[in-house]
Amino acid sequence: MKTAIVYYSLNGNTEQTANKIAEKIGADLIPVRPVKAYPDTGFAKLFWGGKSVVMGEKPKLQPYTFEADKYDLIIFGSPVWANTIAPPLRTFIVENLTSLKGKTFAGITCFTAAGGDKALDKLKGYLGIDTLVAELLLADPKDKPDPANDKKIEEFCEKLENYNSMIKYRKAEITDLDSVYELVTSAIEEMEREGIHQWDNVYPAKADLKADIESGTLTVGMADGDIAVIYVISKDHDEQYKNGRWKFHDSDFRVIHRLCVSPKYQHRGLAKQTLSHIEDHLRNIGVDSIRLDVFTENPYALKLYRNNGYTEVGHADWRKGRFLLMEKRI
Numbered sequence: 382m383k384t385a386i387v388y389y390s391l392n393g394n395t396e397q398t399a400n401k402i403a404e405k406i407g408a409d410l411i412p413v414r415p416v417k418a419y420p421d422t423g424f425a426k427l428f429w430g431g432k433s434v435v436m437g438e439k440p441k442l443q444p445y446t447f448e449a450d451k452y453d454l455i456i457f458g459s460p461v462w463a464n465t466i467a468p469p470l471r472t473f474i475v476e477n478l479t480s481l482k483g484k485t486f487a488g489i490t491c492f493t494a495a496g497g498d499k500a501l502d503k504l505k506g507y508l509g510i511d512t513l514v515a516e517l518l519l520a521d522p523k524d525k526p527d528p529a530n531d532k533k534i535e536e537f538c539e540k541l542e543n544y545n546s547m548i549k550y551r552k553a554e555i556t557d558l559d560s561v562y563e564l565v566t567s568a569i570e571e572m573e574r575e576g577i578h579q580w581d582n583v584y585p586a587k588a589d590l591k592a593d594i595e596s597g598t599l600t601v602g603m604a605d606g607d608i609a610v611i612y613v614i615s616k617d618h619d620e621q622y623k624n625g626r627w628k629f630h631d632s633d634f635r636v637i638h639r640l641c642v643s644p645k646y647q648h649r650g651l652a653k654q655t656l657s658h659i660e661d662h663l664r665n666i667g668v669d670s671i672r673l674d675v676f677t678e679n680p681y682a683l684k685l686y687r688n689n690g691y692t693e694v695g696h697a698d699w700r701k702g703r704f705l706l707m708e709k710r711i
């Protein structure tokens with residue numbers, strides 16, 4: 382997915398910053414320009430700009446193209462005007478509020494003396510969000526060049542790049558079914574090539590995955606618009622789980638099923654990353670322990686769970702062979 386930088390600039394400080402960042406991270410630039418330009422010098426600049434803020438104006442904008450679907454991350458840039466963002470950027474947010482829902486945001490403000498924090502707080506308020514993935518506050522960077530500003534830009538871009546390389550987890554939707562099934566099929570082929578005969582066309586069947594999606598228990602981890610990993614979290618478990626000598630008997634537990642990394646993304650630590658994500662998520666919602674079963678002929682899965690604190694509490698014998706029952710207190 383691409384990144385957009387939507388910005389307004391009266392005297393070029395925000396614009397220069399936006400250009401530098403776009404060049405570094407390869408983002409699309411979307412300048413916002415009011416139909417009626419504000420005066421850009423002297424007393425008139427402060428008077429008319431200040432009045433526009435105080436009056437809560439939403440100045441009409443010149444035509445622009447913004448296809449929200451193309452972007453996952455949107456960076457907003459604005460000069461600080463009377464401790465908030467400049468009115469033209471506010472018009473843009475108001476005009477696009479619906480299509481901005483569910484996106485991730487970062488913020489840039491340029492100021493002369495102070496007010497950057499307050500302006501970013503206002504930006505969050507207009508967007509209806511609590512956090513920005515990265516914030517950049519610069520004192521008149523074009524008018525007062527300072528190497529410290531380049532360092533701040535560098536750090537800001539690093540945060541954005543870290544965000545972009547992260548796996549984004551979300552609940553699977555029914556429109557994901559074909560891609561999820563394709564991922565599972567290709568993972569089965571890969572396992573077969575490695576002599577791991579754990580899954581086949583009987584299980585997990587497309588109908589199983591459809592049921593997972595419909596019950597809201599299947600999560601997909603996205604990377605670059607691709608489904609890179611899937612997993613199911615539920616309370617469901619096979620009857621043979623009764624064979625387990627579960628240590629945390631009375632705990633509120635969940636079971637991980639069908640954790641599967643797309644072959645395209647294997648051997649990069651994605652299973653471990655996803656396991657940590659699952660544990661963090663379940664811990665946050667007050668779950669005490671995790672249970673799962675792992676195929677004894679799958680060395681990757683055994684290593685993953687053993688190295689991450691899962692202990693063996695018994696076994697189950699199913700159609701494909703022996704599976705270990707494991708659990709972890711989180």
Ligand SMILES: Cc1cc2nc3c(=O)[nH]c(=O)nc-3n(C[C@H](O)[C@H](O)[C@H](O)COP(=O)(O)O)c2cc1C
Binds near residue numbers: 430431459
């Ligand atoms: C109407 C108006 C109000 C401003 N209010 C503030 C302010 O509250 N705090 C501040 O430090 N700078 C303030 N400034 C200065 C600008 O934020 C600063 O010069 C900024 O770097 C300009 O960015 P630009 O070149 O992208 O327009 C204001 C400027 C204007 C025109």
